[in-house]
Amino acid sequence: MDLYLGIDFGTSGARGVVIDNKASIQAEVRYPFEDSPVAVMPNSWREALFALVEQIPQELRREIKAIAINGTSSTVLLVDAAGNPIDAPLLYNDPRGSSVLNDLKSVAPPNHTVLSATSSLSKLIWMKQLPSFNQARYFLHQADWLGFLLHGYLGISDYHNALKLGYDVEELKYPEWMEKLQIPIQLPRVLPPGTPVAELRSEVADNFGFRRDCLVCTGTTDSIAAFLASGAKLPGEAVTSLGSTLVLKLLSRTRVEDARYGIYSHRLGKLWLTGGASNTGGAVLQKFFTNAELVSLSREIDASKASELDYYPLLKAGDRFPINDPNLPPRLEPRPDNPVEFLHGLLESIARIETKGYELLQQMGADKLTRVYTAGGGAANDTWTAIRQQYLKVPVIASKYTEAAYGTALLAMGKVCRDTGMRECDECGECEECG
Ligand code: ADP
Known part of the structure; x- marks a missing residue:
C-alpha cells in the first residue's frame, strides 16, 4: 500500500x-x-x-x-x-x-x-x-x-x-x-x-x-493547505472560513491584487487563489452567545424570512475587506429583546458581508462564483447555510475535509495537478481540465 x-x-x-x-x-x-x-x-x-x-x-x-x-x-x-x-x-x-x-x-x-x-x-x-x-x-x-x-x-x-x-x-x-x-x-x-x-x-x-x-x-x-483539503478544485469554486473572522478564497483564472483591501492571489498551478479577510465573523457571535445558544437559537430562526436588521458586526472599529475603512464603526443597533431576532440579524448581516466580498473579488476580475465550500466553526450551522445560500445564489456546502494536514497530504501525494492547480478527481485520479 x-x-x-x-x-x-x-x-x-x-x-x-x-x-x-x-x-x-x-x-x-x-x-x-x-x-x-x-x-x-x-x-x-x-x-x-x-x-x-x-x-x-x-x-x-x-x-x-x-x-x-x-x-x-x-x-x-x-x-x-x-x-x-x-x-x-x-x-x-x-x-x-x-x-x-x-x-x-x-x-x-x-x-x-x-x-x-x-x-x-x-x-x-x-x-x-x-x-x-x-x-x-x-x-x-x-x-x-x-x-x-x-x-x-x-x-x-x-x-x-x-x-x-x-x-x-x-x-x-x-x-x-x-x-x-x-x-x-x-x-x-x-x-x-x-x-x-x-x-x-x-x-x-x-x-x-x-x-x-x-x-x-x-x-x-x-x-492554502486548508483550501486544498476542502474539495474545491475548479475556477469559480470558493471556500469561506467562518471562524473567529471571515476569510474568503476564490479559485480563479485571473490574478487579482489590491493591497488597499488586503486582496492578493496565491499561485495554484495555472490558476490563482484569490482572497480577502474581514474582521467580522464568529468572534462577534461569541461575544453575545455561547456555542450551545448559537445552536439552539439558530434552530428557531425562520431562514425563509428576511431579517429587518442591518448590522456590520465587529469587535472594534475598522475593517479592510470588503470595506476598506480603518475607522468603520461596529454597527450592532438596534438590538431587539428577542435573542432569536438578534442572532438572525447578525447571521444575515455577516452573510451580506460575505456576498459583498465575493462580489468585490469578481468585480476585480476573478472568475464568476459557482459554489461555496464552508469551513470553520460556523460551517455546522444549517440555518446560516440556508441564509448564506439565498444571498450568495450558488450552492453552499460544508467542506468534506477541513484539516490543513489533509490538504498537505494531498500535496505529498501529488493530488494537486501542478499544471492546472486543480485537485484531481478522487474517483478517476485525473484532473478535470487535463482530462
Ligand atoms: P478559529 O480557528 O478561527 O478560532 P473556529 O473555526 O474554531 O475558529 O470557529 C470558532 C467560531 O465559530 C467561534 O467564533 C464561534 O462563534 C463560531 N461558532 C461555533 N459554533 C457556531 C454555530 N453553531 N453557529 C455559528 N457560529 C458558530
Whole structure:
C-alpha cells in the first residue's frame, strides 16, 4: 500500500494525516504545543515533529511514500550553515517589521504584498540589525526548516510560503527591485509546492522505521493547505472560513491584487487563489452567545424570512475587506429583546458581508462564483447555510475535509495537478481540465 503523510504546524499544535492512494484517511495524529518562550520554539517544533511521527502506527510508517509539511505563513527564522537557528524566530503576527516599512516602501512597487509589518520580507529586513545576523547563512520559513529536518537540504522553499518574501510567483523568480535591498544572505530557492526535494535523511528513516526511499516534498502555508483539503478544485469554486473572522478564497483564472483591501492571489498551478479577510465573523457571535445558544437559537430562526436588521458586526472599529475603512464603526443597533431576532440579524448581516466580498473579488476580475465550500466553526450551522445560500445564489456546502494536514497530504501525494492547480478527481485520479 502506498501512503502519504501531510503535517500541519498551526498556532496551537501540530497535526498529521496519513492518506492512502484513494485519498482516504488511514491515521490522524496530534501534538499540542506547550507554552514556550519564542527563543526556544524551534526546539519545540523539532520535538513536535518527531513526537507526531512516532504516534503514527509503525506498520503505516513503513508504507509512507512521500511527506509534505505546511507551516504558519510568515513565521520565519535565520539559521547557520548547519541549519541551527541563530536567534529567536519571528512568528506570523510579530509586528516588529513595521519599523522598516518606510525603507521597504522606497524600493518595492506600490501596494505590494510585502508592504506589511508582518510580511516575511519586512521581518528579514528587520533581522539585519540583530547582533547575531552575521552568523546567519539562510533565511527560512517555518515549513522550509521543518522540511530540512527531514531531508537535510537547506535553502529550499515553495512559492506559497515565498509570496510574502517578495518572490514573483508569476515570473517564478525574485524580482529585480529586491536586489536594491542588498540582502547579505542566501534567499531560499523556490519550487512549486509539493515538489519532491529528496529522500528522507537515512538516520531519520532508520530511527523511525520509514522506508529509505520515502520522499520529502516542498510544503505550503496553513491556509492554502486548508483550501486544498476542502474539495474545491475548479475556477469559480470558493471556500469561506467562518471562524473567529471571515476569510474568503476564490479559485480563479485571473490574478487579482489590491493591497488597499488586503486582496492578493496565491499561485495554484495555472490558476490563482484569490482572497480577502474581514474582521467580522464568529468572534462577534461569541461575544453575545455561547456555542450551545448559537445552536439552539439558530434552530428557531425562520431562514425563509428576511431579517429587518442591518448590522456590520465587529469587535472594534475598522475593517479592510470588503470595506476598506480603518475607522468603520461596529454597527450592532438596534438590538431587539428577542435573542432569536438578534442572532438572525447578525447571521444575515455577516452573510451580506460575505456576498459583498465575493462580489468585490469578481468585480476585480476573478472568475464568476459557482459554489461555496464552508469551513470553520460556523460551517455546522444549517440555518446560516440556508441564509448564506439565498444571498450568495450558488450552492453552499460544508467542506468534506477541513484539516490543513489533509490538504498537505494531498500535496505529498501529488493530488494537486501542478499544471492546472486543480485537485484531481478522487474517483478517476485525473484532473478535470487535463482530462
Ligand atoms: P478559529 O480557528 O478561527 O478560532 P473556529 O473555526 O474554531 O475558529 O470557529 C470558532 C467560531 O465559530 C467561534 O467564533 C464561534 O462563534 C463560531 N461558532 C461555533 N459554533 C457556531 C454555530 N453553531 N453557529 C455559528 N457560529 C458558530
